[in-house]
Amino acid sequence: MKILVLSNVAGSVDKIMDILQSHHNVIAKEANIAESTMASTAADQLAKKAYDQVIIVARDPIQAGMLLNKKEKVDAAVCGSLEDVKLAKANGANVIVIRDINASSAHEIIANAASPSLRGIKIPQIRLPETKPQVSQTRGTSDNKKNDEKEDEEEAPRRRANPNSLTGKIKDYLGIL
Numbered sequence: 751m752k753i754l755v756l757s758n759v760a761g762s763v764d765k766i767m768d769i770l771q772s773h774h775n776v777i778a779k780e781a782n783i784a785e786s787t788m789a790s791t792a793a794d795q796l797a798k799k800a801y802d803q804v805i806i807v808a809r810d811p812i813q814a815g816m817l818l819n820k821k822e823k824v825d826a827a828v829c830g831s832l833e834d835v836k837l838a839k840a841n842g843a844n845v846i847v848i849r850d851i852n853a854s855s856a857h858e859i860i861a862n863a864a865s866p867s868l869r870g871i872k873i874p875q876i877r878l879p880e881t882k883p884q885v886s887q888t889r890g891t892s893d894n895k896k897n898d899e900k901e902d903e904e905e906a907p908r909r910r911a912n913p914n915s916l917t918g919k920i921k922d923y924l925g926i927l
Contacts, residue, residue, distance in 0.1 A: 753864050754795050756788045757807040762851040766805060769860045785814040792845055793821035804845040805863050811847045818845050831855060835862045 753770065757763045760782075783791070785808050792804045808814035811828045818826035827838030830849035838846060839862070846863040850856070920926075 751803065751864070751866055752801045754792065754801040754804045755806075756783065756791060756804065758783055758785070758788070758809055759807045759851060762807040765851060765856075766807065766860055769857055770864050785810060785817055788814060789817035789821055789824075792818060792826075793824050796844055797823055802844070802866075803864060805860065806845060806847045807851050808847060811849045815847045818847070829859060829863070832858045832862060835859050839863075839865070 755763055755766050755770070757766070788806055788808065792806065795801045796804065806814055806818075806826075815826050815828040818824050824845055825841075825843045826845035826847055827834065827841075827843040828847045828849055829835045829838055830853070832855055835846060848856070848859060848863070853859070
């Protein structure tokens with residue numbers, strides 16, 4: 751996984767590089783650039799597919815996040831905790847803006863920001879067998895309506911999902927009868 755680290759906070763790039771080198775290959779780094787330049791650089795590098803992930807430490811993380819999200823193909827999230835990073839990655843963020851590099855959880859935040867996202871994982875679809883309703887051709891008369899109602903009452907238990915099956919558990923959880 752290729753990661754680009756951009757920062758305009760003194761000493762933060764070295765701190766990030768120390769953490770990332772223990773888990774990943776050496777990446778790239780730039781320092782002392784404006785938030786607008788960081789946003790342009792990140793957008794250009796992601797568009798070229800030169801990097802999979804961008805980690806940014808900015809003096810003004812909110813401004814950096816806003817500038818980044820204005821760029822095409824950039825999904826940036828400003829993160830201040832490990833939970834923020836996990837949610838951002840689960841929602842497909844390709845740029846993580848770190849709010850405070852000196853936080854006690856900075857090591858965990860950076861390590862998770864550099865981990866592969868779930869974006870490329872395909873979740874298999876669950877397919878349920880299709881059942882075709884049988885339509886009686888003699889419906890409409892009053893005697894046939896009574897017979898149809900009896901048939902519906904007899905078929906109802908068969909149409910209900912088995913409470914131990916996946917469908918039954920989902921219906922039970924959602925309160926569907």
